Amino acid sequence: MAVSALLLMQRSLLGNVDSAISDSQRQFTGLVSQLGFDSPAETSARSIPLVSRARGLFPNDIIQIEDLVFYDRDWLIEALGPGRTPEQRRENIAYIRRLMDSRRVVIGFLASQPLRLSDAELTQLVESPAGRITLTREIQNAFGSQADTPTTYRVQVTLGPVQLDLSPTDPLALNAPPPSFAITYVGRSLAGVHDTVNTLQSVLALLFLTGLIMAGVGAYVLAGQALRPLRQVRQAAERIGGQTLTERVPVPQTHDEVEALAGSLNAMLDRLESSFEAQRRFTSDASHELRTPVTAISGHASYLLRRTEPSGQQRESLNIIVRESERLTNLIASLLQLARSDSGVVNLTRQPVFSGLFLSEVARELAPLASGQQTALTATGPDIPFEGDPDRLKQVIINLVGNALKAGAQHVTMSSSAEEDGREVRLTVRDDGPGIPAEHLARLFDRFYRVEDSRSRDQGGAGLGLSIARSIVDAHGGRIWLESEVGRGTAAHVQLPVGNVPVLDDDDVP
Ligand SMILES: Nc1ncnc2c1ncn2[C@@H]1O[C@H](COP(=O)(O)OP(=O)(O)O)[C@@H](O)[C@H]1O
Ligand SMILES: [Mg+2]
Known part of the structure; x- marks a missing residue:
């Protein structure tokens, strides 16, 4: 998302630069004659004030123009076209280059470091249907604020007819001179675009990070909130034991699974409690019921031992009955005590x-x-x-x-x-x-x-x-x-x- 936004932004900024360059290019070619350009080769000394006039008119652009005199596009296509052997093509290129070098005017940057097209770029320019290519170049702008560091420029190179004025002193000036064929370079710095894109990149990165952190914090908080009722149910469930079966877990009114879970837990506790209670009551009731008959058995056996004259065999049996009923009495007492402690009523006298x-x-x-x-x-x-x-x-x-x-x-x-x-x-x-x-x-x-x-x-x-x-x-x-x-x-x-x-x-x- 962020990357595509960045690319879109960069493309639209470059589009703006391109159309600004095209405007400058159009204005410049329309003005060349009015600016009073010398045929550049004549004398460069005279063209200096004209150069500074053009610089005043196009303060943001760097401009370079190379007059090809009467060699027009068709001639160039022919000279570099497939009809020629590579050797001839090389020779022609060398010739055109000499021509370009001798008839060049540079506006807005160092004349000692003019823009030079490579062979491939020159061929591309000549063969392009619109007679126009766009390049990106590092150019050291001697007049800019950062004179030493080279700046990236977008340069539009156009091949086309230009109405180059002849010198006013030229007697031929009276006649309308024929249009000359020229290569025009108009460039504009991309520093602004790069700055904007970099700033945007930082802003987007910051936004992304902030969003990420907020999402993380939000997720944490939300998860914590969603889990809180569950935590409460769990803590309550952990407190409930055999002695505290009457307690119930809180049922949060969340209308979701947690509420249903708490309800089920409580229903389960109800069933557990009643079965525990039934078991405890059985033990307690059974012990109570057993106590009386056991007491009676032991009492009668003791009576027989004390008050009658049983034979040796009988005495032994009666002794066993008394001993075993004592054991039974102890057992019943133990069971009763356990049943009482199960129901949670162990009364301590501290x-x-x-x-x-x-x-x-x-x-x-x-x-x-x-x-x-x-x-x-x-x-x-x-x-x-x-x-x-x-x-x-x-x-x-x-x-x-x-x-x-x-x-x-x-x-x-x-x-x-x-x-x-x-x-x-x-x-x-x-x-x-x-x-x-x-x-x-x-x-x-x-x-x-x-x-x-x-x-x-x-x-x-x-x-x-x-x-x-x-x-x-x-x-x-x-x-x-x-x-x-x-x-x-x-x-x-x-x-x-x-x-x-x-x-x-x-x-x-x-
Ligand atoms: N000190 C001990 N040494 C060996 N065995 C022991 C000891 N204490 C308890 N036991 C074992 O643990 C069992 C359970 O003890 P207890 O619950 O007191 O029942 P009871 O004494 O009625 O048998 C005993 O039956 C015995 O086998
Ligand atoms: Mg014991």
Whole structure:
């Protein structure tokens, strides 16, 4: 686009120059006689004032005229035509050149550096039907403002009859002299055209660049605006999790795909929420329904054991019934707790807890269990105050220590440490048990997931302990994870935010 505009512009400017040159040419040939041109060869001294008159009349042009006297166009065509041998043609050209050199007047530039046509140009001029060719030449304009630097000129060369006046002193002046044949050169500087084209080029380049930048910025802004509702929907969708299924993404009123997408997302969330809710209610209802009969079974079995005289065989069966119903009661309690945490109602009773004290208390509570299987259970670490529900957290740590004991560890160490520049507290339960193969680590927090079914079931775990631990830690805004190496032991970490505990001075600590 820009390039074609530039070319068009250049062509029209050149056209203007050409027509101006043609005008000058016409005027000049019409004026030659009135200017009182000498037959140029006569004496150049006398023609000097005439030259300056012509220069005054054509200030913008450079002019050169070469009088061919009576050798007209037909003669020239004949002399350079195909009828001649190349040798003859060369000779004729040399002759014409001598003629041109001897009868030349130069106006507007250095006479010592006249315009000279090449052989080819001369032939072209002679053979051109209009007797006219246009050339582009570098000419050093001695009279111009930039006298030293050559300027590009467009030069129109015309071959035709000219009424050359004879000298007024010539007696023959009384008679109308016959027209003379001459080559006229009229040239005009292209500096203006070049300047204009260059300026236009810069302007166009600038416009193009500006347009490009504006288009880029515009596209960026538009794309950003078009994508904003999508971004909002995405951010809202990312916030929604299992605990926050009641939330919905905002539906932007854009009447396009984004609005439809947000609508579909919300419809999907509706379905997810109702199926989650159905599952949760089933677990919760089933647990409730099971609680009463299990209590009844265990109560009646205990009654029989206490109040009757069962035989040895019967006593053993009754003992099994009591033990298994206890397990069932625990399982039902766990299921109920999970169902409650699924519906997002884990009610924490937050209060300040001292990590060291807390762990020693758990150690004291579990000491009988640990010593029962010859395991050393210790609690170490600084007393870091933090905010939490001590009963629920005790449940977590008891489960972790219980897992270590069930795994058959010889030493179990509980410790606490400050993390994240004191903003979080970490409770760790480390054991030297058999460890957990890496492929199980990620799935241990799934419900009912156990590494080795038969052994775990024997030892009474249903595989819900870590799920419950995680729901409690989540409710505290913390994280729980396991690190384990087969053959060396396992470390379970619980990391919690310290929360809003009053900062104690050293003297306040007992
Ligand atoms: N410290 C540990 N060492 C070895 N295995 C472990 C340890 N902690 C947990 N596990 C494995 O993870 C399983 C899941 O633990 P958990 O969710 O507490 O269920 P449960 O204790 O009822 O079996 C356990 O059955 C056990 O196989
Ligand atoms: Mg457990």
